[in-house]
Amino acid sequence: MALPFLILTFLFSYLPLHGWLYAFYNYRPGIPLRQNEFVGFYWFTSIVSNPTQTAEVLRVLRNTFAMSSLGILTSVLPVIFAIFLSEIRTNWFRKTVQVLTTLPNFISWVLVYSFAFALFSTNTGFVNRILMQLGVIERGINFLASDRHVWLTMILWSTWKGLGWNAIMYLAAITSIDTELYEAAKVDGAGRFSMMWHITVPGIMPTYFVLLLLQIANFINNGMEQYYVFQNAINKDYIEVLDLYVYNIGMIGTSFSFATAVSALKSLVSVFLLMVANGLSKLIRGESIL
């Protein structure tokens, strides 16, 4: 009876792997695969041997590494958020903050872009309006079509969207810390900050460690939705991460086979990273993360 479901899994998760074959041909859409020229590892080697393609791939890798590194740097923000939020003793206030700050996580990137459009457009957007009224600027700044600080704005948007939600895991970890620890510390005369530092922080470190490892495992999987909706002709050089690049040259452009080669390599590297992260976890925690 499970058979139909096993077939669905095969069709949508395993069968697509055969598409990697397209990386070994000079595929032109519309023509059956076998009738295209077989080129072996040509596309794979062209990543390093063809200077223009090397430059392109390096540019895209730079963006990918920049965004992922910023993502890892900002991964402490939810920890800080959770620690300070749990210090708020007024129940209704804490709960309201928690509910309202997780809300952005549940809207799509298209909608986030729509918000960005409404708030930051050149002359009529809220931010430009306020800045002009305050006399900070004379003419509107075109925030969205700008190649400056692209990485920073992208990380700010993903923080806006994800901070409250990512903190939930840590909030749960904090509530599971034994309250006797705090009471004992209080008896010993520990202040608020020292309790936060010596009890709360160590209490949620295991959770942080696991999530950090998962983030490292996903280092080159930025996804494309956020970058796709925010991309335009001006910021393209800085916003194109691997996933978006593969889409742009494979689906919009004509380099289907080359794009498939890049994406197949990407998949292999990301499986490798996952193994490394899992190995690290086994080594340090004695427990696997998979």
Added chain:
Amino acid sequence: MKAKKRSNGETIFNTVNCFMFLIYTLVCVFPFYYLFINTISSNELTGLGLVTFYPKDIHFSNYMQVLKIKGLPNAALVSLARTVIGTLTTVVASAFLGFLFTQKQMWGRKFWYRYIVVTMYFNAGILPWFITMMNLRLTNNFLAYILPYIVQPFYIILIKTYVESIPSSLQESAQLDGAGYLVIFFRIIFPLITPILATVAVFSAVNQWNSFTDTLFLMTDSKYYTLQFVLYRYLNEATALASIIKSTQGPVTLDVKSIQTPTSVRMTVSMIVVAPILLVYPYFQRYFVRGIIIGAVKG
């Protein structure tokens, strides 16, 4: 004296702490509020960016006007259909598989469980996926919104973990009474796992409603466009949007504040896209939280 000093410090800390969270919460909520007040303000003022903190010259005609735009009601229907059908099929399949994988007698149980779970960790990439969907005739086909999402490892893990926490004696006594698997599943397990099914349902519904890239990859026929996709096009194709508005508005003489502009259409459609989330979210927030916490135990 010492005690008083410390409580002063406490008060300052509490105030600053609450204040910081208040600011951040406002940052999270303001965009929603800003779009809303703009959709109910005079479109003329909105177009000039003059509505900033509170609505001006209030009217509600935008929400009626926007439904007259060609293709928009259809997109809403597609979004709604994929959310309802997609959620139902995913929940039923996940419940069934989650239960099945707890049954020790299942043939090749461990193997098939791994066969499904391992798909979380690799990905063929979008181009091979696109080719496969094309070969399966799932481009420009509504089923492309349903079939690929039926079997989802994460939900199956959530449900399996939950079923395992139910005392096995319940099931054993039913078996002694001669109940088959289906009877056990529907009569005994299903009613007991409704809390986790609710969690899976809200996750799945939000994902379906928010899905955007599958339309981008697979659909060229506008009758399969979803609201998310239509909104994206409105945001990016200003001239096309202006002509769409022109053709829907016709020669009708309207009050100047309710004449549609690209800005008013974008904002109103955005509010329509976000409305279901806003309506459902406060009630289901705890289900989301439960999902992420159970998932963390064995993710």
